[in-house]
Amino acid sequence: MVRKTITMLSQLAIIHVFYFAGVGLAHILSLPVPGSIVGLVLLLLSLFAGIVKLEWIEKAGGWLLAELLLFFVPSAVGILNYKEMLNWQGLETVLLILISTFIVMAATGFTAEKLYRRKRKGGHTQ
């Protein structure tokens, strides 16, 4: 238990190093990209370069990705601050988002599925 906690915390610390490095770099170079994405790129490059081993971060990384919804909860509660959303226009906005999200997912998935099938067919005839 103690050992597991220590592993988890030290792995979280390594991921945080990349996060803060990303935030710092984005700030210094005033990049139009958020620090977390810069951190992602830095970690990816370090993994490919062999500077960081997958085992060093895999446990904490897996936990962060598995519990992602938890990290959105406070923002979802924050909608409470927008009393303006709790009226007719708010309802219409939610409807718009629902329809648009449906169309976006359908269009993206349709395109990918079509291209995937065509690629597979092409592969067979060769």
Next chain:
Amino acid sequence: MTTALIILIGTIVTYVIYRASKVVYKKWPMPFFHPLLLCPLILIGIIQLAHLHPSDYALSSSLWTHMLGPATVAFAIPIYKHAPLLRKNIMIILTSIAAGTLVAIGSSLLLSLVMRFNGDLLISLLPRSITTPIAIEVSKTIGGLPTLTTVFVIVTGVTGGIIGPYVIRLMALKSPVARGLALGMGAHGVGTNKAMEYGEQEGTFSTIGMIMAAGMTLIWGGLLIPSLLQITIL
């Protein structure tokens, strides 16, 4: 109460209710019980009953909000593990996400016009399909309200997480690449979370879809959206 104690309580309460919501959703997987709908609703109920101010709750749960940053960094792991798979499908990924981002902006714009939305509301809606920090950047660039965009990003995530499986069934999406890209493009991190339930490949394609969507929307935000807005406002 000291700030440390407030954060301790908020962190624990949020975590316990989140865990409970996940158990409920696993037992009764109905859209209404989606953890990102059920858990916030219970918390909002508690906040109202206890007469707390929303900003107190925001402070008390700030540890979990902070974790979104490191979690984004951790998306490097599935990309690294599945790099050959991504390289093999790069053309499918680029084409589908280009289509997805254009449809996201176009459909938001058209539906806004149909519903007679305009001004800040319309502009803040355009970048809502992508992950929060970049959506805020795009919103600023095109003259929207970042806080309003944040709300729309969250609503998009909740909605997309719920309707995603229905879209996959309805469109008969069979390949991991189509399933993953649809979820990551349509509902950013929340969709990617769902994609990981389908499988590791779906999760990886969703991750890369989410990142590419953010990148492409950033480009459209600078090039395409300003001229689109000019045309539609004229």
